[in-house]
Amino acid sequence: MAHIGLINLLLIIVNIAVSYKGLKDRTFFNKYSFEVDNILVYKDYKRLISSGFLHVNWMHLLFNMFSLYAFSGLELRMGHASYLVLYVASLVGGNLLSLLIHRNHGDYSAVGASGAVCGIVFASIAVFPGMKLGFFGLPFAIPAWAYGVGYVLYSIYGVRSKKDNIGHEAHLGGALIGMLVVLCMVPEVVVTNLPTILAILLPGIFFVYIIVTRPHALLIENKYFQEHVGDYDLDDRYNLERSGQKQDLDALLEKIHKRGMKSLTKKERAMLMKYSEEV
Template structure:
């Protein structure tokens, strides 16, 4: 994993500062969280600001730890500026997908960097598909691409069945953001890792098919 780059450190610091403010200031939290009714009224800043708020310390830690684990892989291939673009695009696309799926639910609200972080995770898997992950509850290494595809499929299941108080659609939208921007920045992946490009696209295609068929 190595040392934190400056851009990763700035992102983590921004998440910590904004989240701590939100923990201690209810009106601040309410003003900047993702909320369908407020966004449709024109409060578009929530599409961005909600990605820096978290519900509690555990939520914040999990997202920032996941970012720490995968950030350097993306930075090593794309550099700091493109890494930042992947992060921001993933954050916004995650919230756009949430807005699309919940547009008729004015009271729907969400917070968290999960969409942006999932974009970085998906980017890292695309760029270095051979890496392995050690998950807390599984004692053997899991190939990163298996984790990525499995998580996306679980997100579809979660969206379909409304599993838990989790923004599955934001996670999925973030992963799509990471997928698209990484392929734009690293078009050589079509030659070097075409199979992985296709495999990681399968959950995205499945989501489209299910939505068109009215199953979501």
């Protein structure tokens, strides 16, 4: 069994506690989830971090926390403080790339620690060049470099194609930032693992460059995207209009009671109008 570091253990505990609160309290969930309008229009920047400690359901939480535990060895290699900086930087990096890509999608909403976890995984790939990764149900493991290259290319394809509803942008952003941060903290890995690092970073950084300089490259339509626009996956996304209309309405009324009608976002006003017409 892997030895778990103190920071890793604390992060798992905080994720469990915050996710439990969010699953039980819809108002709490709405207040701290990632949502483009609330971040860009209302400057609620805490959501860039707080959303990473919320999860859609227990399976979502379990998968992320098991992945975090599996790479506990990185904290023992880097030290507590550096590991915590790496985790937070990866979390924010994943959300910032999501914010960049979805800046014109005001109602885009997301939760989950996947960006941070991807940062830890890819930092581990940089630090431990001989590492191999195994997967559930497979009787063999693959070299970490092959997983890293394949995952980045798959994420780029996923962001560009929009053929599924997985939050590839948060995964990619977290992975790239995680690897860049660990290079600054453990620079000697550049010598021991340079080919793998370049193979992973170069296509990812080039893709981000294209997004920034030619945003129209992401303008693509296909049948799947048209049918699923507005959906959010179980890994990073959560559509506030998809479940529990009564809970939504209760949360809106509570918000109005505490902060007034002017506190409602454009989307919340539309939801309130829709529900009032249905009553």
